[in-house]
Structure formats: structure tokens, C-alpha cells
Amino acid sequence: MKRVVCITGAGHGIGAATANAFAEQGDDVVVTDIDGAAAERVAREITERGGSATGHRLDVASDEEWAALSAALRAGGRAPAVIVNNAFRNVVAPAHELDSAGWHSTLDVSLGSIYRSMHTFHDTLTAARGSMVNVSSVHALLAWPGHPAYAAAKGGIVALTRQLSLDYAPEVRVNAVLPGSVNTRVWDGMDDDGVAAAEMQASLRRFAEPAEIASVIVFLAGEGASYVTGVSVPVDGGQTSSLYS
Numbered sequence: 439m440k441r442v443v444c445i446t447g448a449g450h451g452i453g454a455a456t457a458n459a460f461a462e463q464g465d466d467v468v469v470t471d472i473d474g475a476a477a478e479r480v481a482r483e484i485t486e487r488g489g490s491a492t493g494h495r496l497d498v499a500s501d502e503e504w505a506a507l508s509a510a511l512r513a514g515g516r517a518p519a520v521i522v523n524n525a526f527r528n529v530v531a532p533a534h535e536l537d538s539a540g541w542h543s544t545l546d547v548s549l550g551s552i553y554r555s556m557h558t559f560h561d562t563l564t565a566a567r568g569s570m571v572n573v574s575s576v577h578a579l580l581a582w583p584g585h586p587a588y589a590a591a592k593g594g595i596v597a598l599t600r601q602l603s604l605d606y607a608p609e610v611r612v613n614a615v616l617p618g619s620v621n622t623r624v625w626d627g628m629d630d631d632g633v634a635a636a637e638m639q640a641s642l643r644r645f646a647e648p649a650e651i652a653s654v655i656v657f658l659a660g661e662g663a664s665y666v667t668g669v670s671v672p673v674d675g676g677q678t679s680s681l682y683s
């Protein structure tokens with residue numbers, strides 16, 4: 439059945455792969471990103487392949503932009519049945535070097551966005567007996583140096599996912615994925631040793647491709663996961679299953 443699926447941070451990386459994966463199974467995809475041109479490009483590529491999508495600028499930290507997106511979608515008869523919260527911010531610095539703006543913006547973009555999405559679309563998700571999937575990280579489970587705000591946000595996503603799954607049950611299912619190292623632009627600045635170390639941390643000895651995260655998100659949002667709610671699923675090639683590296 440064709441659903442309206444709204445994805446944040448979908449102009450690049452995992453979000454773009456997720457937009458493509460939903461479109462390939464026939465869903466109508468609302469591709470959003472703070473980079474509006476990137477969102478429009480992803481949507482255009484989907485429609486050129488015969489799929490259904492529109493691109494929108496959405497800064498997930500802005501109450502006003504959530505309200506504007508909501509108004510535009512409702513006016514167009516496109517009430518979201520599925521939300522994928524994927525956008526993030528990560529200011530890397532130990533706490534004593536992280537300024538207040540870096541702390542607050544990381545939490546607001548990466549965690550506050552999930553509150554905003556449910557605040558905005560709880561009624562459409564409920565009416566559709568829909569689903570939310572939140573993109574957390576292995577940083578919710580393990581610490582790496584210099585990521586206090588990101589770790590707090592990603593750990594918070596696990597707790598918030600559990601909370602929302604109770605508050606909006608039984609109509610809405612809410613789950614999370616915890617990706618390990620994924621081959622996106624966030625790794626562009628990493629040297630070869632850093633990439634090799636990350637590969638070795640995964641039992642599968644490689645990075646994931648964005649499509650390998652997207653396929654789990656699509657599963658969690660779909661009928662095959664109809665009795666799954668409140669869980670956070672590592673999609674990490676075994677990175678958090680072993681200390682061996």
C-alpha cells in the first residue's frame with residue numbers, strides 16, 4: 439500500500455538511500471533536508487525513475503519550519519504515515535572544550551528533532567496506524583573519545599524511542615536503528631588508519647553501505663515488523679557484539 443513517508447536529512451547519505459528504498463517499493467516520499475537543493479535533487483532523481491517524491495527544505499531544529507512543512511503537506515493531501523528521523527549534528531570536542539552552542543545545537547538537531555516530528559505529525563501517524571523510525575548510532579552504546587553531545591543525543595534517542603512507542607501505542611509503532619560505520623561523507627576527513635581501525639571494529643570487517651541501513655529502516659516501518667515497537671536495532675556489522683578488533 440502506498441504511504442506518505444517523510445524523511446529528515448535525506449539530501450545525502452543514509453537519508454537519501456532511505457528515500458530511494460521507500461520510493462522503490464512504491465511509497466510517496468517527502469524528502470527533506472536543511473540543504474533544500476540536495477533534497478530537491480534526490481526527489482527529482484526518484485521521479486525521473488518513475489517514483490513519487492517531492493523535495494523540501496526543513497531545518498529540523500526549527501519549530502517554524504516543521505509547522506510550514508506540515509501546512510504544505512496537509513494542504514496537498516499528503517499526511518505522513520511514516521516519519522524517519524535521520525538528520526543529525528555532531529560537534530566533536532571533549533566537554534571542557536565544547537562550548538554551550540555546540541552542546542545545545544547537537545542535542546537540538548539530533549534529539550529535539552524527534553520530539554518536534556511527533557509533536558507535528560502525531561495525529562497523521564495515529565490516523566494512518568503508522569510508524570516512526572529514528573536513526574541513532576552505536577554511540578548510544580559505546581563511548582569514543584570527544585563525542586559528549588553526540589553520545590548524549592544518540593543515547594537519548596534510544597530512551598525517547600521507547601517512550602514514544604508507549605505514549606502513541608497501539609496505533610503508532612516507534613523504533614530506532616543504531617548504525618555502525620557507514621560509507622557516507624561524514625568519513626571524508628578520516629585518514630586511512632582511522633578508516634582501517636573502524637573496519638576492524640566490525641566483525642564483518644567493513645563499512646556498511648547506506649542502502650544496508652535503509653533496508654532495515656524500511657523493514658521496521660513496514661508490515662513485516664507489525665509486532666515490533668520500542669526497540670533499537672544495531673545495524674553495525676557486529677561492532678557492538680565483540681571486543682575483538
Ligand SMILES: NC(=O)c1ccc[n+]([C@@H]2O[C@H](COP(=O)([O-])OP(=O)(O)OC[C@H]3O[C@@H](n4cnc5c(N)ncnc54)[C@H](O)[C@@H]3O)[C@@H](O)[C@H]2O)c1
Pocket residue numbers: 446447448449450451452453470471472473476496497498499524525526527547573574575576616617618619620621622623624625
Ligand atoms: N555515517 C556513519 O558512519 C554513521 C554512523 C552511525 C550513525 N549515523 C547516523 O546516520 C544519520 C545520517 O548520517 P549520514 O552518515 O548519512 O550523514 P550525511 O552528512 O551524509 O547526511 C546527513 C544529512 O543531514 C542533513 N542535516 C544536517 N543538519 C540538519 C538540520 N538541522 N536539519 C535537517 N537536515 C540536516 C545534512 O544536510 C545531510 O544531508 C545520522 O543520524 C548519523 O548520526 C551515521
